[in-house]
Amino acid sequence: MDGLLDGELLQGVHEVRTLLRPARYARPVPVGDPGRLHDVIGMLCQVWGGAGHPLLPVADGSIPGSYADLLPIAQIDEVDDSLTIDNLPSGVGQLRSWDSMALLLANTGRRAELRGTRVAALKATDPWRGIYAAVLGYLPEKPDPLLLDQAMARNDLTFEEIIPLERGSVAGSLEDLISRLNSRDCFHPRQFSNIYLAYGQSPDTGFINTSDILPAPRKIRRAAGPNIVVIVAPGSVEDIVLLWNLRVVHGDTDVLPIGLPAQQADAAAIKTINEWTVKFGISGGSLYLTTVSASHDLLHELSSACPRAQAVPYEALLDLGFAPGRPRSHVSSFRDGFARLDPFSERDREILAPTLQAFRGPKMILDIEVDGYPLPRVSTMRGGIVGPRFRAGAAQVNVAGLRDTSRNKTLEVGFPSTWTSLAASARARGLRVEASEPGIAATTLIEAIGGIYEIRYLLHPPLIKLLYELAERSGMTWWKQRWTHTHKILIDAGTDPAVLDRAVTVLGRDDPAVAPAGEGRALKFSRFLQVLGNKVAAQRWMAWAESRHLIVRGTDITCPSCRAKSWLPMASLTPPVGCSGCGRGIDQPYESDRLEFSYRIGEPLRRVLETDSLGHLFALRWLTVLFEFPRGRLIGAHPGVNFVASDGKTVGEADVLLLFPDGSMVPVEVKRRHAGIDANAMELLDKLSDALGSPYDIIAVTEPARVCDGLNGFSACLPSRPRLALTDDQLMNPRPIWALTSNPFAWNPITEQQEQQVRDAFISDLTRSDPGARLDVIGSEILNEQ
Known part of the structure; x- marks a missing residue:
C-alpha cells in the first residue's frame, strides 16, 4: 500500500528507468607509487566506461574510512583484486575485473567519422602530470596487452588503426589545461573511454542554501556541484585519486573540477579558475577548495584571497558517483x-554489434529503478555474485548472451516489498524487526479504510472523543463520577492536590476503557449530528465510516418471551432472529411502523483504540504527507515496530518508524497526553535512536500545543541530534506542506479560535465533497472553468 511499510509486492503498471552499462569496478592504487597510478589511469582510459571507475587509495592494505563508508552504498559491482584491501566493509567483495576495450566499440569501420582523440604527454617531473591525467585522461603508446588478449585482438594492434589519434608533448600550465578542457573539436582520453555512454551528474538546480532543520550530510556536495579545486601536494597519489573521482562524479563537460599544484597555487590562479564556475540553483556557484595532502593553511590563505571561494575538508566533497551507461524509460507491468x-x-544493438566478434564481449549490467518505489542504499541489499542484487537504490541484473542482441529477449527483474527493505536496513544495524501489537492494529485499519491518506477523515477532535465514547465499556460515566467524588473527599481530608493530580495521570483516570469485541455502546445518528453540526457532513462521514467497517449499523430488539434485550447488526436483521436470552426465534422483532438504527464501533477501529494507536496513525499520516514531495523522498512508514537484538532482547519500540532511501530509520514516540513525555520516555527513545543510528527522532502528542507545558523543552536542534516535537497543532492539519524556508516543526501554539477554524474546515470539506465518492479531477477542472 502506498506509503506503508508492508509485505505487499509491487503490482500493476509502473514507469521504470533502466541503465544498460558495462560492469563497474573500484580500482585500488598504492599511495606511494605515482607511476603505478599513472599506468592505472592509462589502462582505465582504454576500458569501455573506464573513466567512470573510481580509484581507491591503499596504504598498508587499508583504504581511508571516508572511502570505506561510501563503498556499500555506491553503484559499484566489485572492487578489483589487483591489491588486497583488509578493511573492506561488509557486503563489498574483491574480484578480478572483467573489462572490455573501448576500441571494440569504436571499431565500426567508419574511422573517418570518429572525432579525433588528443593525448597530452607531460614529463614525469612536471608537477601538472598527474593533474592532466586525472582531468583529461591518458593513453600509452600501445594498447594494454592484457586487454588485447581478452579481446582476442592482434597483439600488435595500434590505437591509430581504429581511431584518429594526436599526441603532443606539453609543458603543463593552468592556461593550457583550461584551453584543452574547453576544446570541443576532439575527444580527450577520458571522454574516449566513455564512448556511447552517458555519464556525470548535473548540478543540483534546486539547491537553496537555507538554515538546516534536519541533518544534511550531502549539503556541501550539493552546494559545490562541479565547482571544486583540488590543491595537489608534490607526489601525492591521494590528491590525484580525489581529483579523478571528482571527475568521475561530475563528468567531463565543464572545466571544473580541476587540480592545481600546491607550489603554483596563488590568488591569481584561484581568480582565473573562479571565472569558470558553473552557476546553478539560487545559491550554487561558489568555488570550493580542498586537498588531502597539501597544507590546510594554504587552503585558507587561498580562500581568503577570493571572496567566492571557501576551504572545506575533502570528505565533505568526496563521492563515487554513478556508472556510465545507456539510460532508457519503460512502462512495465509488475x-x-x-x-x-x-x-x-x-x-x-547497433552499438554493441562490433563486440560480438570478440571472444569476451563486455560484461553488461542492467540497473532498474521504479518511479516512486525507492530502495534503501544499505550493505545488506547489495547481494552477491549469484542471486538478487539491489545496489545504490536500484536492482541489478546481469545481461548475458550479447551475441543474441538481434533477438527480442527479455530479462526478469524482481523487487522486494517495503517491509523487506525495512528488515534489510535494520539488519545492517544487527537488528531484527517485527510489527508491534499496536502496529498490527493500526495497519489493519489503514487497509480497511483504503490507505494512509484516508486517515484525514478522522482528524476532528470532537469526533475522536465521540469514537472513544462509542468504544467505552458501559458504566464508565459512573466510574469517573465515583472517582471525582473520592477525589473531593481526599482533598477535604488534607491530601496534597499535586499528589492526586499525578495519580490521575499515572493511573489513567481519564483514559478510555475500551470494551472487548462484541460489547461497547450503541449511539444514535443524532449524537454524530450533534458533534459534526451539519446533516450533510454527518451523513457523508457515517456512510464513509460504515463502508470501511469503522462503525456498524444495527438496531435494538426485545424478546417478547423473556424480555431480553440485544443489539443486531444490519447483516443479521432479516427475520426470524434468535434471542440471545432464551434462544427462541423471534418472527416479528421490529415494530410495524418504524425501525430505528444505532451504531456501534467496528472491529478495526476498536482494536486501534484498545491498543492506543490512534495517535500513531495521525503522526504517520502527517509525516508521510510531509515527506511525499518530491516523490520517492520516503520509502515508507509503519505505525508500530519492535527492534530485537541478536540475543533476542528487545532494543525498543517505535510508535511510528520512517524509512528513507539512504537507509536511515527515524523513530517517533507518540503519546495521548503530554504528561507521558518524561525523562524516562526520552531515555528509551535515545536508546532506540542510538541503536538505529537515526539522524534525528520525533515526539508527538495528541493534544494542542497550548496545553503541552514543557513539551518543547524535550526537543533538540542541530548540531546535536535533532528531536522534533509535534502536537495536534500540526497533526490535525489535513495538508502539511514543507514550504521554502519554513519549519513545519516550529513550536508556534495556535489559539482556540484557530483550532476551531480547523474543525470548521473539516466540516466544510465534508459538505463540499463526498469522501466515499471517486474523485474526478478532470471533470472538476472542466466544470470549474465554465
Whole structure:
C-alpha cells in the first residue's frame, strides 16, 4: 500500500528507468607509487566506461574510512583484486575485473567519422602530470596487452588503426589545461573511454542554501556541484585519486573540477579558475577548495584571497558517483513483484554489434529503478555474485548472451516489498524487526479504510472523543463520577492536590476503557449530528465510516418471551432472529411502523483504540504527507515496530518508524497526553535512536500545543541530534506542506479560535465533497472553468 511499510509486492503498471552499462569496478592504487597510478589511469582510459571507475587509495592494505563508508552504498559491482584491501566493509567483495576495450566499440569501420582523440604527454617531473591525467585522461603508446588478449585482438594492434589519434608533448600550465578542457573539436582520453555512454551528474538546480532543520550530510556536495579545486601536494597519489573521482562524479563537460599544484597555487590562479564556475540553483556557484595532502593553511590563505571561494575538508566533497551507461524509460507491468524487460534498444544493438566478434564481449549490467518505489542504499541489499542484487537504490541484473542482441529477449527483474527493505536496513544495524501489537492494529485499519491518506477523515477532535465514547465499556460515566467524588473527599481530608493530580495521570483516570469485541455502546445518528453540526457532513462521514467497517449499523430488539434485550447488526436483521436470552426465534422483532438504527464501533477501529494507536496513525499520516514531495523522498512508514537484538532482547519500540532511501530509520514516540513525555520516555527513545543510528527522532502528542507545558523543552536542534516535537497543532492539519524556508516543526501554539477554524474546515470539506465518492479531477477542472 502506498506509503506503508508492508509485505505487499509491487503490482500493476509502473514507469521504470533502466541503465544498460558495462560492469563497474573500484580500482585500488598504492599511495606511494605515482607511476603505478599513472599506468592505472592509462589502462582505465582504454576500458569501455573506464573513466567512470573510481580509484581507491591503499596504504598498508587499508583504504581511508571516508572511502570505506561510501563503498556499500555506491553503484559499484566489485572492487578489483589487483591489491588486497583488509578493511573492506561488509557486503563489498574483491574480484578480478572483467573489462572490455573501448576500441571494440569504436571499431565500426567508419574511422573517418570518429572525432579525433588528443593525448597530452607531460614529463614525469612536471608537477601538472598527474593533474592532466586525472582531468583529461591518458593513453600509452600501445594498447594494454592484457586487454588485447581478452579481446582476442592482434597483439600488435595500434590505437591509430581504429581511431584518429594526436599526441603532443606539453609543458603543463593552468592556461593550457583550461584551453584543452574547453576544446570541443576532439575527444580527450577520458571522454574516449566513455564512448556511447552517458555519464556525470548535473548540478543540483534546486539547491537553496537555507538554515538546516534536519541533518544534511550531502549539503556541501550539493552546494559545490562541479565547482571544486583540488590543491595537489608534490607526489601525492591521494590528491590525484580525489581529483579523478571528482571527475568521475561530475563528468567531463565543464572545466571544473580541476587540480592545481600546491607550489603554483596563488590568488591569481584561484581568480582565473573562479571565472569558470558553473552557476546553478539560487545559491550554487561558489568555488570550493580542498586537498588531502597539501597544507590546510594554504587552503585558507587561498580562500581568503577570493571572496567566492571557501576551504572545506575533502570528505565533505568526496563521492563515487554513478556508472556510465545507456539510460532508457519503460512502462512495465509488475505481478507479485516481478516484471520482464527488454534490456536493449535498437540503438543499443547497433552499438554493441562490433563486440560480438570478440571472444569476451563486455560484461553488461542492467540497473532498474521504479518511479516512486525507492530502495534503501544499505550493505545488506547489495547481494552477491549469484542471486538478487539491489545496489545504490536500484536492482541489478546481469545481461548475458550479447551475441543474441538481434533477438527480442527479455530479462526478469524482481523487487522486494517495503517491509523487506525495512528488515534489510535494520539488519545492517544487527537488528531484527517485527510489527508491534499496536502496529498490527493500526495497519489493519489503514487497509480497511483504503490507505494512509484516508486517515484525514478522522482528524476532528470532537469526533475522536465521540469514537472513544462509542468504544467505552458501559458504566464508565459512573466510574469517573465515583472517582471525582473520592477525589473531593481526599482533598477535604488534607491530601496534597499535586499528589492526586499525578495519580490521575499515572493511573489513567481519564483514559478510555475500551470494551472487548462484541460489547461497547450503541449511539444514535443524532449524537454524530450533534458533534459534526451539519446533516450533510454527518451523513457523508457515517456512510464513509460504515463502508470501511469503522462503525456498524444495527438496531435494538426485545424478546417478547423473556424480555431480553440485544443489539443486531444490519447483516443479521432479516427475520426470524434468535434471542440471545432464551434462544427462541423471534418472527416479528421490529415494530410495524418504524425501525430505528444505532451504531456501534467496528472491529478495526476498536482494536486501534484498545491498543492506543490512534495517535500513531495521525503522526504517520502527517509525516508521510510531509515527506511525499518530491516523490520517492520516503520509502515508507509503519505505525508500530519492535527492534530485537541478536540475543533476542528487545532494543525498543517505535510508535511510528520512517524509512528513507539512504537507509536511515527515524523513530517517533507518540503519546495521548503530554504528561507521558518524561525523562524516562526520552531515555528509551535515545536508546532506540542510538541503536538505529537515526539522524534525528520525533515526539508527538495528541493534544494542542497550548496545553503541552514543557513539551518543547524535550526537543533538540542541530548540531546535536535533532528531536522534533509535534502536537495536534500540526497533526490535525489535513495538508502539511514543507514550504521554502519554513519549519513545519516550529513550536508556534495556535489559539482556540484557530483550532476551531480547523474543525470548521473539516466540516466544510465534508459538505463540499463526498469522501466515499471517486474523485474526478478532470471533470472538476472542466466544470470549474465554465
